[in-house]
Amino acid sequence: MNVAISFLKKPLVIALLLIVALLYLGESLSPGFASADQILRLLIVASLLGIVAAGQNVVILGGREGIDLSVGGVVSLSAIIAGNVMNGADGGILPAILACLAAGAFFGLLNGLGVTLLRIPPLVMTLGMLGVLQGLLVVIRNGIPSGRAAPGLSAFVTQPLVLGIPGIIWLWIAIGLFMAFMLNRTVFGHRIYAIGSNEHAAYMAGVPVRRMRIGLFMISGMFAAIAGLCLLGYSGSSFANVGEQYMLSSIIAVVFGGTSLAGGKGGYTGTMAGALLLVILQGILTTVNIDESGRQMVFGATLLLLMLFYGRGRAMRA
Amino acid sequence: MTPTTTETLRSRAGGLKLWLERYPFLPALIIVVALLALNGAFSPNSLSYRSLTGLLSTYMALIMLAIAQTYVVSAGDIDLSAGATLSLVNVAIVVLMEKWGGGAGAVVGAMLSGILLGLICGVINGIVVATLRLQAIVATFATSIFFTGIALYVMPVAGTPAPALFWRTYGGRLLGLPFVFYVLAALALLLFLLSRTRLVTQLLAVGDDQQAAYQTGLPVVLVRVKGYALCGLFSALAAFCLTGDTASGDPLVGGKMTLYSVAAVVLGGSALAGGWTTVVGSLLGALTIGLVNSLVFFMGTPSEWQNFVQGLAILLVLMAGVLAGRRARA
Numbered sequence: 138m139n140v141a142i143s144f145l146k147k148p149l150v151i152a153l154l155l156i157v158a159l160l161y162l163g164e165s166l167s168p169g170f171a172s173a174d175q176i177l178r179l180l181i182v183a184s185l186l187g188i189v190a191a192g193q194n195v196v197i198l199g200g201r202e203g204i205d206l207s208v209g210g211v212v213s214l215s216a217i218i219a220g221n222v223m224n225g226a227d228g229g230i231l232p233a234i235l236a237c238l239a240a241g242a243f244f245g246l247l248n249g250l251g252v253t254l255l256r257i258p259p260l261v262m263t264l265g266m267l268g269v270l271q272g273l274l275v276v277i278r279n280g281i282p283s284g285r286a287a288p289g290l291s292a293f294v295t296q297p298l299v300l301g302i303p304g305i306i307w308l309w310i311a312i313g314l315f316m317a318f319m320l321n322r323t324v325f326g327h328r329i330y331a332i333g334s335n336e337h338a339a340y341m342a343g344v345p346v347r348r349m350r351i352g353l354f355m356i357s358g359m360f361a362a363i364a365g366l367c368l369l370g371y372s373g374s375s376f377a378n379v380g381e382q383y384m385l386s387s388i389i390a391v392v393f394g395g396t397s398l399a400g401g402k403g404g405y406t407g408t409m410a411g412a413l414l415l416v417i418l419q420g421i422l423t424t425v426n427i428d429e430s431g432r433q434m435v436f437g438a439t440l441l442l443l444m445l446f447y448g449r450g451r452a453m454r455a
Numbered sequence: 456m457t458p459t460t461t462e463t464l465r466s467r468a469g470g471l472k473l474w475l476e477r478y479p480f481l482p483a484l485i486i487v488v489a490l491l492a493l494n495g496a497f498s499p500n501s502l503s504y505r506s507l508t509g510l511l512s513t514y515m516a517l518i519m520l521a522i523a524q525t526y527v528v529s530a531g532d533i534d535l536s537a538g539a540t541l542s543l544v545n546v547a548i549v550v551l552m553e554k555w556g557g558g559a560g561a562v563v564g565a566m567l568s569g570i571l572l573g574l575i576c577g578v579i580n581g582i583v584v585a586t587l588r589l590q591a592i593v594a595t596f597a598t599s600i601f602f603t604g605i606a607l608y609v610m611p612v613a614g615t616p617a618p619a620l621f622w623r624t625y626g627g628r629l630l631g632l633p634f635v636f637y638v639l640a641a642l643a644l645l646l647f648l649l650s651r652t653r654l655v656t657q658l659l660a661v662g663d664d665q666q667a668a669y670q671t672g673l674p675v676v677l678v679r680v681k682g683y684a685l686c687g688l689f690s691a692l693a694a695f696c697l698t699g700d701t702a703s704g705d706p707l708v709g710g711k712m713t714l715y716s717v718a719a720v721v722l723g724g725s726a727l728a729g730g731w732t733t734v735v736g737s738l739l740g741a742l743t744i745g746l747v748n749s750l751v752f753f754m755g756t757p758s759e760w761q762n763f764v765q766g767l768a769i770l771l772v773l774m775a776g777v778l779a780g781r782r783a784r785a
Contacts, residue, residue, distance in 0.1 A: 251774065255778065429607055434601055438597075
């Protein structure tokens with residue numbers, strides 16, 4: 138009995154049960170919602186969010202109030218860079234990938250340096266960086282026309298690749314496996330949990346805390362960059378601030394996945410389910426015929442309700 | 456630590472630290488003065504009485520919102536719904552003033568309802584974060600979506616004008632002085648009175664060490680809820696200033712202001728972790744953001760570069776604010 142209860146209390150299990158319940162709800166509200174095509178479409182959208190959330194996840198796991206508010210800016214920037222580098226030609230895909238990863242890593246590096254060397258709280262540092270990135274977007278957009286996605290990239294994101302499933306979903310699965318391997322089986326992964334749960338102890342045990350933390354922000358920047366590239370493939374061309382929506386929803390996906398914002402506890406498998414949960418919820422709300430105000434009210438209230446299922450803080454005790 | 460050891464530590468640490476400890480907003484004040492000087496150097500006209508009054512009336516809303524944010528940050532919390540609360544109060548008072556005829560009675564009635572609405576939003580946040588113990592960042596983001604939904608229900612599209620009486624008063628003069636000066640004076644009095652209350656001390660105690668505050672017998676949950684209520688109250692005041700400045704209702708107007716309010720708190724020298732905050736600093740922090748924006752304009756920065764330079768400048772002063780604040784607390 139106790140085993141059953143503790144199993145049901147696992148964040149991943151909660152998220153999966155909620156996903157099934159929401160799919161059932163969606164199907165009963167508008168028949169065809171849970172059809173294979175629709176589920177694939179939801180998975181594509183979820184994979185974009187999930188890739189951003191992967192970076193957010195490691196930064197949050199690393200503790201010391203780790204959070205990356207600049208991911209939305211990096212996603213938008215990367216979508217523009219990718220569009221301009223490839224400009225509709227398949228040959229430009231590889232250079233675009235490299236340019237995006239470099240940009241993501243660069244801004245992650247700056248975040249990491251500010252957080253470690255100057256000891257600026259991550260929330261403040263990445264918030265300031267978000268402002269810089271948004272300014273940079275305006276500069277780039279004024280200088281050059283926004284580019285287009287290469288047909289190859291669009292096909293990778295939207296068309297079936299293997300077993301009728303688009304490439305981006307395979308990419309997401311690969312990222313999920315990679316993250317599970319990194320977090321559970323590598324020294325680097327174990328060190329993330331170490332600095333996240335007790336930075337001082339980790340430092341005393343010889344973990345290069347600073348370099349680790351800089352690395353985490355760079356990983357976050359690079360994942361956001363990959364998501365930006367894929368987002369360009371999804372939408373065809375980049376438009377103003379496409380990435381903004383990912384800033385807080387990536388954090389919510391991580392929380393719904395059972396990773397504590399305090400750091401040191403959680404994993405990526407739950408975050409994947411969290412991202413999917415969030416996307417399905419939004420999908421249902423767009424399907425249902427209510428106006429924007431009602432949609433937002435229901436969305437906000439549902440998010441609060443769902444949060445109650447997850448890690449609530451501990452009550453004060455003397 | 457006993458008082459005597461504190462005294463000796465202080466005298467040893469020298470004058471500067473003592474000053475910083477007593478007036479934690481000093482670095483922010485220096486930044487504001489420097490920015491004023493730079494503004495004056497690039498465009499002497501920008502220091503005229505008229506343009507300074509204009510700057511104040513434009514940024515009074517952000518000042519109020521930054522102060523709102525300061526009270527929750529004091530207790531170690533954060534409110535990402537402050538901007539949404541502002542939007543909601545903005546559209547609500549505009550609609551109510553229009554409905555009640557736009558006279559003096561309507562304005563007063565709408566403002567009282569606006570304050571009540573702000574308080575309700577704050578208490579909802581407090582219950583969600585302190586009573587239900589959800590994580591403040593994500594929970595107040597969720598309530599911000601909810602509040603935005605209500606704002607969109609009250610006024611689906613931006614543009615309903617506020618009655619002339621309201622914005623003429625805010626933008627006008629009273630007894631020869633710009634009205635916004637009276638707002639500032641009233642704000643100063645309100646902040647002074649609040650600083651004498653037990654609540655502000657309790658908020659700081661909770662932010663400094665929640666467990667210790669609980670063990671000394673403070674009703675921690677209630678104190679945090681009150682902090683959020685205070686935040687809602689000031690968000691409503693921010694909405695009044697914004698409505699006076701823009702003279703219309705917009706259900707999405709506050710969304711972008713939330714993160715600026717957090718930035719202003721940090722610029723002012725407060726610690727985001729709680730326990731050490733300064734409302735005067737937050738006021739100066741909000742002014743810093745306004746002055747950076749106007750400086751970038753007066754420097755003749757090409758229009759497409761303005762956002763970038765503003766972002767970079769704000770990032771730099773944010774870093775300076777954190778470093779100076781830490782020096783003061785060390």
